[in-house]
Amino acid sequence: MLTPNKWPDRSSTLTRYVDWDPQSTGHLFSAEKSATLPYEHRVFSGGGTRLFKIGQLPGQMYTRTLGSYRDQTETGGSLLSLEYTYEARAGQNWKAYTRIWSDAAGRVVNFDEAGNLNVYVEQFPDGTTASARMSRLAQLPATDQALVELSKSTSIWSAGDKIYGLLNGTIRSWNYSAALNNITLGPSAAGTVIATGLTDAATAWSPAPGVFYTKTTDGAVKKFTGSPLTLINDDFAVGLNGDVFAGAASCLSSAGDEKPYFGQVPVDDLNVPSVPPASTTSPPPSGPEVVSGRFLLPDGSPAAGMNVVVEASDLLPAENEGVVNLPDLGSTTTDADGGWSLTIPDSLPPEVQTVVSDNGGALNVTATTTGRSESGVTLVGTDNLTAAPEEPGTGTRTRFAATVTEGEGVHSVKLLPALADPETVVPDPTPEEQQTTYAAQLDRQATYDSDQVALTWQSDRGTSPEAYNPYLINGTNITSQRVTPLADTCYWDSDVVSRQTAYTVVGESHAYWDAAGNVEYKSTLSNTIDVGFSASGDLWSVSGSTSVGSSAAGVAGFSWRGPYVAKQWKVPIEYNKVKKTRRCGGIPMNSFYEIRPSKFKVPSGQPVGAYGKDARQLDGPVRYANSNPRYRSWLPPYATWAIETGHSVKWSGAAVAFGVSFGASTSYDGSHKQSIRAGGKTARKHYIWGYSAPPGAHMGVIYSN
Structure with a gap:
């Protein structure tokens, strides 16, 4: 065909x-x-x-x-x-x-x-x-x-x-x-x-x-x-584009129990180990009480000597209920390499501790630094990160908080202009405008492309610019201009100007040939999702991520499906569009916008979950042959395997909110896992492999052959 x-x-x-x-x-x-x-x-x-x-x-x-x-x-x-x-x-x-x-x-x-x-x-x-x-x-x-x-x-x-x-x-x-x-x-x-x-x-x-x-x-x-x-x-x-030219046969014969293959008949790979025994113990969770990052100037050089303020970013006001100055957790100064770090206080303010407890023990923070170019343009650097503080009374960290912070690495974030009018609010794009965006185009694709790379800049109301230079302002390129740190007597406040619920990918199941798979997603949320940044309110980039671990009792994935089924699973997450305004002496000076995920929320009359894109093209003999041999393993007939530790892959295009596409990942545990079960057609092995590791380690996703 x-x-x-x-x-x-x-x-x-x-x-x-x-x-x-x-x-x-x-x-x-x-x-x-x-x-x-x-x-x-x-x-x-x-x-x-x-x-x-x-x-x-x-x-x-x-x-x-x-x-x-x-x-x-x-x-x-x-x-x-x-x-x-x-x-x-x-x-x-x-x-x-x-x-x-x-x-x-x-x-x-x-x-x-x-x-x-x-x-x-x-x-x-x-x-x-x-x-x-x-x-x-x-x-x-x-x-x-x-x-x-x-x-x-x-x-x-x-x-x-x-x-x-x-x-x-x-x-x-x-x-x-x-x-x-x-x-x-x-x-x-x-x-x-x-x-x-x-x-x-x-x-x-x-x-x-x-x-x-x-x-x-x-x-x-x-x-x-x-x-x-x-x-x-x-x-x-699904996703079969173009015309189909089938080489029709005069009759058909059954493939029976034979496993699909291309070219030569497959033989057992004796070098591939079987899946290890499931672990019965898990190490105590550990995670950072320190958040860190690196700020860069527009030309990519280190932003040295910049004041960095770290805030608890989840204490946002209700929509149209005024503005809030988020609680400061501390401040620091960037070093000669633009790097900064801050140790989270041992004792958090009561309102912050309440939010952390409601968020599965994870503390979301925003680090902000502000400067001014030679031509007077205000530049802001924002990075969104997650910390895993110890819980009061127990002195331990939750597994969710420890997992979402594991292996996160240091972000390098460039300072960008803050160009939005501080006195007015940019209106949300219309539904018609959102249908023309890169995010809508990506969302309409029936199959998931694991190699999809998100655009650096997205328009929320039309075609995204192919070559956008945020530093070209009124005909002047400020990229190479000297940047001076601004005084820390001013502050940024936050105002939620709009809210929207978007179904967001939280799981992915694979089952090829004689197998079935499922996604279990229940009891609590356990996700890390991109945060959007816009200097003007209509062109967006990603500025770090935030972790959502709030309670969502009753949410479930899908039961065993297969063979030849690979599906993503999505749940509804509420996203906030936030206008951040720099005030000096109470006077609004500059503004920019963020889009932040916040909590599980089912829209009225809508389902608690939905199928996402099809991912069958990621399974099978060709993908197996191209996989990392060290990540391969196999299941005997009727055996099962599940991922219960580490992160999933980061799904590009996991959600569309306010006309912008965001990536997301899930933290695996006993309530959030991907499983696969081999069938019993023949005595052949059912081969599986991980995206980033073999079974027993942080696989990311289980693929099936």
């Missing part, structure tokens, strides 16, 4: 997919093999490993030629290995044949410009591939009533001795045969109705007679079989 991602003005990508065991509910997955098609080149299947490609002749802009190719990726070759090119013949206009496919005999079938149906066979007049040509075997005139009906179809394909057409949610079939100077379609002009009510189907195809797939415009694939036609898998594949 091959799908090109088409673009009207550039090259496209041809990707090979494998339809494993189409007799059963099965699964469609990428073989991780692709080829680039030049602009206006098109391909269609010739059956089996054969492909036909229509391409431009060198130096002839308006002429197209037809070539035969083989998919040799199973033996280490190319996806498009040229067999031969057919001679260009008078009357053959391959460019104009927009509806073209091959029948069960491998012959080329097409509608020409006049609407006639043509069947071509290949010939080798002198017995060499150099003389290969396509000769018309027969033609059915456009006036044939069965052809008139077939031509109305939006999707046409062949399987066995039939031609199928999809039109307005209905699949019809016509008996088909072709011989010298004779094509028949029948038995009736209207064809035979195979299925109706497929209202979301944009295209369709068959891997063999009796099995049908439909695809929506957004790439969701459903599978049907039987008589009458019955839906057997409504989640066969």
Whole structure:
């Protein structure tokens, strides 16, 4: 199965997919093999490993030629290995044949410009591939009533001795045969109705007679079989972009218990250890009482000698209930390298201690420093971090607080201009504006891209700028200007100007082949989520993160699902848009904006959780072969494994709030974990591997093969 991602003005990508065991509910997955098609080149299947490609002749802009190719990726070759090119013949206009496919005999079938149906066979007049040509075997005139009906179809394909057409949610079939100077379609002009009510189907195809797939415009694939036609898998594949060219077989055989593979049959990897015994003890939690970071000037050099104030950032006021000067936890000065650190006080103010206790023992703080450029522009550096203070009375730290601070490292944060008008509030983007943003585009993708890298700057109300320079102000670039620390007699206050609930990724489960997986997420929240920063209120970047550990009793993930299921799980989190204003003697001087996650909150009438993106493409033999060998392990039949320690991966695009995309991760424990369970089809091992470590360590995510 091959799908090109088409673009009207550039090259496209041809990707090979494998339809494993189409007799059963099965699964469609990428073989991780692709080829680039030049602009206006098109391909269609010739059956089996054969492909036909229509391409431009060198130096002839308006002429197209037809070539035969083989998919040799199973033996280490190319996806498009040229067999031969057919001679260009008078009357053959391959460019104009927009509806073209091959029948069960491998012959080329097409509608020409006049609407006639043509069947071509290949010939080798002198017995060499150099003389290969396509000769018309027969033609059915456009006036044939069965052809008139077939031509109305939006999707046409062949399987066995039939031609199928999809039109307005209905699949019809016509008996088909072709011989010298004779094509028949029948038995009736209207064809035979195979299925109706497929209202979301944009295209369709068959891997063999009796099995049908439909695809929506957004790439969701459903599978049907039987008589009458019955839906057997409504989640066969997602994110399948472009047109699908299936190499239909004459019949199907069951894969049985055989594990999916590409090329050679897999053998057990004797160097991979089995999963270790589950740990019965856990070390006492430890974590920093010290927060630290590093501030940089606009040109990237150290911001030395800058005053840094550290505040408890979770004590925000209710929306539209005035402003608050967040409690100071202390101040310090950056060293020659721009670095700073602060030891959290042993005794926190009562209101801060209450918030910490409500947040699972984690203390979220914001470190702020302020300066002024030579041209008088106020610059602010903000970093959001989490500390794990000891609880009063017990002298211990909570596991959540210790985990979220583990391995966080030192942030390096540049000072940025504070340009927002301190006297007015920038309005939230409208729903229509938010639909045009990078965040909305990323959120609409059906599959999760683990390599997705977030933009440095995002617009919350339109297309994000590709090259935004925040230091270009009124035509002057202040990047290299000297920065002077501002007096610490002024302060920044906080005002919540808007609140919004966004479903945020908190888990991910993987189950390939003979396995099932689940996400457990209950009793308490346990997340670390990006914080947004905006100098003006409409362009946003990430400024550290904050940890949300508040109580959310009753929240749950999803139960065991599989095989061939990999899903993200999301829960509703409330986000605050905060306007921070610098006041000197009570007079507002400068402002900037933040977007901060705060707590679990279910919108009225909405679910407590929802499925996120599909992640099946991250499992399977190709991904396993490309994984770090040190992170691999295996499960015997019916065995389970769960991650209960460390951090998950950081999911890019985990949530969209106020038109901005944010990343997030989860801290694993007994209430927040990803599990996998091997089935018992055969005695084969079920291989798993971690994103960042093997089982028994901080895996991040369990992947499945």
